[in-house]
Amino acid sequence: MFWHRTAGGGAVGGAVALYAAVARGGFRRYATYRTATAAGVFTNTVFGCLIAYTFQALWHERPHLGGYDQAQALTFVWVGQALLATVALTMGGGFHEEMQERIRSGDIAVDLYRPADLQLWWLAADLGRAGFQLLGRGVLPMVAGALLFDLALPASPLLWAAFLASVALAVTVSFALRYLVALSGFWLLDSSGVAVLSGLAAMFFSGTLLPLRVFPGTFGEVVRMLPWSSAHQVPADVLLGRYPGLGLLGALAFQAGWAAVLLAAGRLLQAAATRKVVVQGG
Amino acid sequence: MTDGTEPGFIELAEVAKAFQVRRKAGRLRRSRHEVRAVDGISFTVGRGEMVGYIGPNGAGKSTTIKMLTGILVPSSGRIRVAGIDPSRERTRLARRMGVVFGQRTTLWWDLPLRDSYELVRRMYRVPYDTYRKNLDRCVELLDLGPLLATPVRQLSLGQRMRGDIAAALLHDPEVLYLDEPTIGLDVISKARVRDFLREVNASLGTTVLLTTHDLTDIEQLCRRVMVIDHGRLVYDGGLAGLHEVGESERTLVVDLAREMAPIEGVPGARTVKVEGPRQWLAFPASQSAAPVVAAVAERWPLVDLSVREPDIEDVIARMYTGRAE
Structure with missing residues (x-):
């Protein structure tokens, strides 16, 4: 028997191949549940209509609220519905229920002895999941919204490309937040309470309830600076062209900055959690 | 790699693990209480040995396995596996060991068995031809052929266990830890798992340490058995010797x-x-x-x-x- 080393390609290439395979797996495992996807598309479309009619009424009374015209406000709604399952910050449905369960049952110990990084593994799996959800549960509600309502979708391919980049960053920020929530299970044993709180906070602070630009004064300034705005407000504004010129890069940098900070916080917490498990036996 | 047995492949010297447990003592007071799950164990296992590790529930079997795999740090004492301190260099050691926890799975629940194996291949960077050879052998001996395309959640317990054992062996581990590999399996599945383990140990020289409640596993697989009770080793030797000690x-x-x-x-x-x-x-x-x-x-x-x-x-x-x- 021989102890095999990397067959060329180097450690980095091997790691990229591994996490790419994990992401593909994340994509495929969600793709196997077709009925659930169809039900999700239906739900997102129905809720999109309800919120769209509410926003329509609101913008009829108060045109240009938050600097959006009615078509832009409706686009904001449908971007939110398209991203709901993809970003998975408010309603659950991502990796964190699974990770919570593994922490609770102790199965997480199995993950620890593998020669792979826990955070990168889950991030890759969640990005794969998000990729499927964007195609499976994002595109159709968006098309339905565009058919049923008058939306302000851009023609510029640059804006769409920036939008996709912004969505990828939105998923990463969302992942980083949910990872912190899931890790709290190492201390709380059951982190579902924290998860509910986190979901409620995200519902408001991401702009899903009302666009954050609607809120005036210091409060508005502050909520727009918080990480949650990366999940809905920023990608929607990117698509709506609210960041002219270099502002677009600034918006993406804002998301990337929060992603980096929160992922780093996750690493610290993960190290503490691992220490706790390894020393105290969970 | 040398073949044959080599003394001291796994070495434990006076290893102990104590847990702090909080207990209710009165309405609000909690008293801290120390539980010694493993209480000063020493043994060595040579390369290529196949050893049974038995004891009643809560005796410290799983705690020992967790320390050997590096996911628990001993409170005191010294552990070396292939000369490596497991808790310090967990990842390095991980590439050289395979672990099967009977009641936990490493397989991806929603995906076909084959996909989990592909991930294992990439995770352990197994060269493709080695992977192919190992997978073919596992598929043949564990009769996994018809299961490779089946999502893991649809497998029976016995099928899943065979799948898990194969996953633990694809990267040619030098040592295999099995924590209750036959738990909950029917007689035929148990026999198949045992045949396979015997074959792996004999033909590849893989060192095997297995815990079990099923003594037939020990009788059929292990020449050497260690008995642990209340965190202490109460017997270490051949199966036959157990009878003398046990005054049977x-x-x-x-x-x-x-x-x-x-x-x-x-x-x-x-x-x-x-x-x-x-x-x-x-x-x-x-x-x-x-x-x-x-x-x-x-x-x-x-x-x-x-x-x-x-x-x-x-x-x-x-x-x-x-x-x-």
Whole structure:
């Protein structure tokens, strides 16, 4: 028997191949549940209509609220519905229920002895999941919204490309937040309470309830600076062209900055959690 | 890599693990309480050995395995596996060991078995031809062929266990830890898993340490067995030696020509049961059956006889209860 080393390609290439395979797996495992996807598309479309009619009424009374015209406000709604399952910050449905369960049952110990990084593994799996959800549960509600309502979708391919980049960053920020929530299970044993709180906070602070630009004064300034705005407000504004010129890069940098900070916080917490498990036996 | 056994592949010296447990003491007060799950264990396992590790629930078996895999740090003592301190260099060691926890799975629940194996290949950076060879062997010996395309959630417990064992072996580990690999399996699945483990140990020289509650696993697989109870090693040696330590008895069953009074006066033996013309005599397992048979045949009308070996389960049950004060 021989102890095999990397067959060329180097450690980095091997790691990229591994996490790419994990992401593909994340994509495929969600793709196997077709009925659930169809039900999700239906739900997102129905809720999109309800919120769209509410926003329509609101913008009829108060045109240009938050600097959006009615078509832009409706686009904001449908971007939110398209991203709901993809970003998975408010309603659950991502990796964190699974990770919570593994922490609770102790199965997480199995993950620890593998020669792979826990955070990168889950991030890759969640990005794969998000990729499927964007195609499976994002595109159709968006098309339905565009058919049923008058939306302000851009023609510029640059804006769409920036939008996709912004969505990828939105998923990463969302992942980083949910990872912190899931890790709290190492201390709380059951982190579902924290998860509910986190979901409620995200519902408001991401702009899903009302666009954050609607809120005036210091409060508005502050909520727009918080990480949650990366999940809905920023990608929607990117698509709506609210960041002219270099502002677009600034918006993406804002998301990337929060992603980096929160992922780093996750690493610290993960190290503490691992220490706790390894020393105290969970 | 050398072949054959090499002493001290796994080395434990005075290893202990204590957990802090909080207990309710009154309405609000909690008292801290120390539980010594493993309480000073020392043993060595040579490369290529296959060792059974048994003990009652809560004896410290899983805690030992967790320390060997590096996911638990011992409170004191020293552990080396292939010269590596597991908790310090967990990832480096991870590439050289395979682990199967009977009640946990490493397989991806929603995806076909094959996808999990692909991930294992990438995670351990197994060269493709090695992977292919190992997978083919596992598929053949564990009869996984029809299951490769099946999502793991649709597998039966026995199928899943075979799938998990294969996953633990794809990267050619030098050592394989199995924590209750046959738990919950039916007789046929158990036999298949045992055959496979025997084959892996014999042909690849993989060092195997397995915990189990099923003593048939030990009888069929391991020449050496370690018994742990209350965090301490109470026996380490061959299966046969267990009988001496456990003061087990063999039974001579004799059929006499007719119903008679219980046989008496046979040196070293006592009659434990009489049923019509058949009588049961118990004598120490360490003693030869021949003088007992001779003594009976000399003075009683013997028609037929048989000797029953002691039941290993009884022996071990006696060991556990003997220590439970």
